[in-house]
Amino acid sequence: MELHIVIEGRKDLTGQLYRQLSDAIRSGRLAAGQQLPPTRLLAERLGLSRKTVAEAYGRLTLDKLVVGRVGAGSFVQAPAAPRAQRVERSGLASADIVRKWDSMATPLRHPLPEGRSRYEFIGGCATPGHFPMDEWRRCLLYALRQDPALRGRYGEAEGLPVLREAIARHIAFARGVVCTPASLVVTNGAQQALDLLGRVLLEPGCVVAVEDPGYPAARGLFASQGAQVVGVPVDGEGMLVDRIPDTARLIYVTPAHQFPLGMPMSVARRRALLARARDIGAIIIEDDYDSEFRYEGRPTDSLQCMDSEGIVVFVGTFSKVMLPELRLGYMVLPEPLVNATLTVKHLTDWHTNTMNQHALAKFIGDGYLQKHIRRCHDIYATRRERLQTLFAALLAPWFEVVPSEAGFHLAALCRKEVDIELLLRLARRTDVGLYSLANFYADQPPQQGLFLGYGAIDTLDIEPALTRVRDILVEMG
Structure with missing residues (x-):
């Protein structure tokens, strides 16, 4: 000190x-x-x-x-510091820009530990207790011994060759992605991949088409870059392709597991989306955020492997399957976008943490990743089945679960009028963390319902949590 x-x-x-x-x-x-x-x-x-x-x-x-x-x-033993009062400064040239960021909603920002409930249905959060820490620790120790001659120097913007090769093999096997290590860029999570693509492809006023309901962080990111973000409604087969504006330069979709409703995009709709993007000259971002966990039906290949025109960017992440705090993601780019994207990556953060890259390459190469996916798949399948069973029994008068084949969240739509905001407040008082589907709508009228992540809640906690929700709904009448 x-x-x-x-x-x-x-x-x-x-x-x-x-x-x-x-x-x-x-x-x-x-x-x-x-x-x-x-x-x-x-x-x-x-x-x-x-x-x-x-x-x-x-x-x-x-x-x-x-x-x-x-x-x-x-x-x-310092006393708790009083919260600093906001000081408004007049005459600041950038005041309007600061206020814009202040007013931007961040509905998916996770609460601090003291703000979480005992029974937490938050989405996008895996159970850390199931992560193989001993294996990861061995991989980190291995990473410490790599490239001693390069210690203290910056790495490649695109990522370590050994990791890009490991990821290329993994996604070719798991998702049918057609790529080479040269077309793959390692990023700080999927969110950085979206940011880089926006910087490369967009200028202020450009139109971006996104699913509605959809991922708020993608919508907010593209809007912050000056884009005109247009919400395109979805149905049971995915995004309504004929509603995509002719002027769209970028199309953001989650075809394997629509976020947040959960249904997959049909093969016919995928073909129509590719044709539409080709006709208007748009690039499609395929966000494949959690499709490693599939429970029903035959695995569907990625949208990227159906692309013969070089118009799909495949974006993936290890935050959902491993741990969010690792901040490791990747994207597979069409060849014309590679150099421009690497330039932007170099200018914004030089490169992604090389220590974790070495460790992840070892983790994948030694089979730990696939073993971990299989273990989590069984755990999540049990939780998913428990949720579906209890919603069909305890909560059937109020909610109906949207059919979903993959991931580790479900959506439940209201069968009748329910004051969702009141339900959320009352549930929080009983230590149950629920989340509204309304947070994911922008241009379309929101459907009433719940967004239920089951990565962070233990299987045995699901029934007592939903029993409390049932009791609240009965009291609400």
Whole structure:
């Protein structure tokens, strides 16, 4: 710990030291839990007597700013800092831009741990307890031993060759994606892939067609880049292709598992989408975010493998199948987009964390990824079946589950009028975290219903959680 103390003169040395340490703690420069230097060491550094330092520590202890632990030392016990009040500054040239970002909705931002419920149906969140930490730790240790000659240097913008080769093999087997390592770029999650594509393909005023309901973070990202984002309605077969504007330059879809409703895009609709994009000269972004987990029917190949015109960008992520905090994703690009995308990637963040790239390449190559997918598939299949059974029994008077073949979330539409916002508030009071489908609609009138992620809730917790929801609905009448 670096502690910068300036003693002025020889008067009231204990008071000077006390006030400076107190200010450092109250201002947050010394964080709660941080260890203070031993009295002898600090006295030597400042040219003070040990008694002076000990007296200052004693006064801080009386103020409950420091706590002493026998055999361990003295530690900061900072009071909770009051929330800083927002200061409005007039005349700031960028004030309108700042207000634009302030007003932007982020409905998928996950709550902090203290804001989560015991029974949590949040989407896009896997159960960390099922992740093979021992295997991942071995892969990280392996990564530490790689490329010692390149240690301390920047990596390639496109990602490590060994990881791009591993990903190319994996998605060719799992999703039928046609690619080579040269067309694959490693990114910081799928969200960065979308950001890079928007920077390469869009200018202010360009039209982007997205599903409605759809992924709010994609809509918000393209809008922040100055695009005119147009919501295209969906039906049981996916996006209504004939509603895509003629001026669309970019089309964003989730064909394997429509987000958030869950149904797959039919083969006929996929062909129609490819034809429509070809006719208007648009690029399609195929976001394949969680289709590794499939429970019914034959696996469908990716939209990208049906593309003979070079107009589909396949975007994938390891956040859903592994852990979100790894921030590892990728995209498979048509050849004409590769160099431009690498230029933008280089300018925005140089490259993705190479240590995790080495570890992930080892994780895939040693078969740990497929083993983990199979394990999670069985767990999620059980949770999915439990949810469907209980909705068909306990909650049948109010909700109907939308058929879904993949992923680890379900949508449930209201059979009759339900005050969803009231239901969410009352459920939160009983420690059940529910989420509304209305958050995913933009231009279309929202359907009443619930978005139910089952990656973060244990199987045995599903029934008590939904029983509480049933009881609330009965009380609501």
